[in-house]
Amino acid sequence: MSYSDKVIDHYNNPRNVGSMDKSSADVGTGLVGAPECGDVMKLQIKVNRETNVIEEARFKTFGCGSAIASSSLATEWVKGKTVEEALTIKNMDIVKELSLPPVKIHCSVLAEDAIRAAIGDWKKKQESAKPVASAVAQ
Amino acid sequence: MSTDVRVPQQLPVTRHSAPQGVKLPIYMDNHATTPMDPRVLEEMLPYFMEKFGNAASRNHSFGWAGEEGVETARERIAKLIGATTKEIIFTSGATESDNLAIKGVAEMYREKGNHIITAVTEHKAVLDTCKRLEKYGYRVTYMPVQKDGLVDLDDLKRAMDDKTILVSIMFANNEIGVVQPATEIGKLCHERGVIFHTDATQAVGKIPIDVNKQNIDLMSISGHKMYGPKGVGALYVRRKNPRVQIAAIIDGGGHERGMRSGTLNVAGIVGLGKACAIASEEMSREAVQLGGLRDRLRDRIMSRLDETYINGSMEHRLPGNLNISFAYVEGESLLMGINDIAVSSGSACTSATLEPSYVLKALGTGDDLAHSSIRFGIGRFNTAAEVDYVADRVIETVERLRELSPLYEMAKEGINLKDVKWAGE
Structure with a gap:
């Protein structure tokens, strides 16, 4: 199987590799996949509480070159978007951008799942933070 | 093998330069096929x-x-x-x-x-x-x-x-x-x-x-x-x-x-x-030579990388074979990183079935480690200089991919990956 130039570029120069403090209230963490399946993605976002804009994104991925490229691309795409905008990213957009072959479509699905999981984690934190905030205000 | 052969020529020109006496790409997949003498x-x-x-x-x-x-x-x-x-x-x-x-x-x-x-x-x-x-x-x-x-x-x-x-x-x-x-x-x-x-x-x-x-x-x-x-x-x-x-x-x-x-x-x-x-003439001498190269490859890799595991008996083994799992690194991504070297992986991603190697599974190697396996097949025309180059490229690529691996990070934090409830399971 040969890889597209974009997959190779992301593999050789992955964007936004790293980790952020997952206990921070502004950070949402998504961990999807399983080692037994050969793919695990961790995608993190840091969201501006005022604007809901994703200001930072980081990833780490255990998986094939296409999985690494899909998650690397996902961090590039979510950065600068609002949380709602980021949720509109679909796996097929990733497939198209990276020219993934059919056997690698699951990599793009996992990247979409990772975005959703990270946003879901961040939203949960905002909801659980609210009662605390109101308690302080009283 | 359920693994297939990586054809280095299809991949982009590597950024690495070959050391003296080594011609790239290196063929080290002699269980798939051998060059003709x-x-x-x-x-x-x-x-x-x-x-x-x-x-x-x-x-x-x-x-x-x-x-x-x-x-x-x-x-x-x-x-x-x-x-x-x-x-x-x-x-x-x-x-x-x-x-x-x-x-x-x-x-x-x-x-x-x-x-x-x-x-x-x-x-x-x-x-x-x-x-x-x-x-x-x-x-x-x-x-x-x-x-x-x-x-x-x-x-x-x-x-x-x-x-x-x-x-x-x-x-x-x-x-x-x-x-x-x-x-x-x-x-x-x-x-x-x-x-x-x-x-x-x-x-x-x-x-x-x-x-x-x-x-x-x-x-x-x-x-x-x-x-x-x-x-x-x-x-x-x-x-x-x-x-x-x-x-x-x-x-x-x-x-x-x-x-x-x-x-x-x-x-x-x-x-x-x-x-x-x-073979009748040269087999006994060649077996000693290949065994030596294989051990050299194993020792060089394993002395510099932790959490690498040999699959199968070392005692009852063909002299030119080495099969290693590199924990926390997926096999296909490793092959991609050593694209001027032809070896095989037991990773699902390299097989048509999307299942990891049934041979490794039969040994009780977990699916995670089966995904992380590389088969080296050293043959008649491989040299010590090639073995050293292959070992160094593998070490460097595994280290890079581990830095990219959430599993490696979790393991370093002391999390037992077996205890994690994975979403995909």
């Missing part, structure tokens, strides 16, 4: 043009020349494995030899019984042939293997019953290079009047084989795994003590004692014969 090619060449005759043409010199080439090859193969010339049947390769041996025995001995024993780590040419026979009413026992990849002789004893007609256990495994106790398996079979077939594709010409001392009745041989040409192989069929009979699966002109019809691939057969002649 130039001495083999030289011997074959006349048989494409001047000596083009049909070896079955008995009435003119063109046919005689072809026949002479074939019979010399037959002698050379027989000599390498301790057989007689009448016991060598030429085929198109080891897959055909496996099919002929297993289906041929199944049909010929149907009156006697319908039970076949094989092992879960066999090549698909054996497993799928057995599966086919199950459809026709044969019973097949697929024996498990031990952690080191070897079959348990007591398991084999227990698996045999009065309907057992055939045991098919490979001589050496194509993924992990583990060498089975063929002599003991053959002895058990002969004590019970059961025929013993062994797929020796990876072993012939690499380690000593004697069909008589090792109680082998049928043995599959391939040309292209031992520096000979592709598309040619042989089946050893024992003629006495006991005499083994097989039904043909290809009918026609009655070539090869009626066991395999079809005009002989004379040039290919000559090449296979020459490859065997070279």
Whole structure:
């Protein structure tokens, strides 16, 4: 199987590799996949509480070159978007951008799942933070 | 192997420069196939043009020349494995030899019984042939293997019953290079009047084989795994003590004692014969050399990377084979990082089925480590400088990919990955 130039570029120069403090209230963490399946993605976002804009994104991925490229691309795409905008990213957009072959479509699905999981984690934190905030205000 | 071959030429030009004396890309996938030895090619060449005759043409010199080439090859193969010339049947390769041996025995001995024993780590040419026979009413026992990849002789004893007609256990495994106790398996079979077939594709010409001392009745041989040409192989069929009979699966002109019809691939057969002649001369010296290179590769990699695991027995192993799992790194991504080196992975991503290697799973290697495995196949033309370069590239790439791996990060934080509830499970 040969890889597209974009997959190779992301593999050789992955964007936004790293980790952020997952206990921070502004950070949402998504961990999807399983080692037994050969793919695990961790995608993190840091969201501006005022604007809901994703200001930072980081990833780490255990998986094939296409999985690494899909998650690397996902961090590039979510950065600068609002949380709602980021949720509109679909796996097929990733497939198209990276020219993934059919056997690698699951990599793009996992990247979409990772975005959703990270946003879901961040939203949960905002909801659980609210009662605390109101308690302080009283 | 379920793994397929990475073709480095399809990938972009590497940013690495080769050290002195090393030419890139490096081929280190000699279980998939071997390059042909130039001495083999030289011997074959006349048989494409001047000596083009049909070896079955008995009435003119063109046919005689072809026949002479074939019979010399037959002698050379027989000599390498301790057989007689009448016991060598030429085929198109080891897959055909496996099919002929297993289906041929199944049909010929149907009156006697319908039970076949094989092992879960066999090549698909054996497993799928057995599966086919199950459809026709044969019973097949697929024996498990031990952690080191070897079959348990007591398991084999227990698996045999009065309907057992055939045991098919490979001589050496194509993924992990583990060498089975063929002599003991053959002895058990002969004590019970059961025929013993062994797929020796990876072993012939690499380690000593004697069909008589090792109680082998049928043995599959391939040309292209031992520096000979592709598309040619042989089946050893024992003629006495006991005499083994097989039904043909290809009918026609009655070539090869009626066991395999079809005009002989004379040039290919000559090449296979020459490859065997070279092996007879050089095998013992070459095994020491390959074993040394293999240990050098293993030591260099394992002294600098933690959490690397060897799959299969190191003691009972082909000299040129090394199969290592690199924890927290997925095999295909590792292959992509060492794209100027041709090796294979047991990762699902490199297989058509999206399942990781069934051989590694059979050893009890977890799926996660099966995804992380790389098979190195060191061969006749590899050098110490190449081994060092390969080791260094692997180390550097594993380190880079571990920095990218969430699993490595979690393990470093002290999280037991087995305790994590994974979303995908």
